[in-house]
Amino acid sequence: MTRGTVRSATPRPAATYRPPVRSAAGLVIAVVLTGFTALLLNGTYRFEGPVVLPVTSSHGLHAGDVALLLGWAAAMAALVALVRRPGP
Numbered sequence: 001m002t003r004g005t006v007r008s009a010t011p012r013p014a015a016t017y018r019p020p021v022r023s024a025a026g027l028v029i030a031v032v033l034t035g036f037t038a039l040l041l042n043g044t045y046r047f048e049g050p051v052v053l054p055v056t057s058s059h060g061l062h063a064g065d066v067a068l069l070l071g072w073a074a075a076m077a078a079l080v081a082l083v084r085r086p087g088p
Contacts, residue, residue: 026083
């Protein structure tokens with residue numbers, strides 16, 4: 001700064017400011033959503049479908065798991081878009 005220059009005390013522009021509450025809420029939602037997804041992947045349910053990708057001799061990725069993972073990815077992308085959205 002040069003001599004005589006005054007810095008203004010204006011708040012940061014809305015495009016670069018993200019409230020900490022929004023980031024914290026996004027993190028909580030991501031953790032809970034990931035936890036539920038992990039529970040569904042590890043459990044057995046009625047409409048698992050055929051094994052798409054065998055992992056071991058007794059475990060594998062079922063067709064229902066693929067749909068679950070695609071839903072998780074879409075939900076996480078939407079969550080990131082909401083958290084990164086500018087403004088309050």
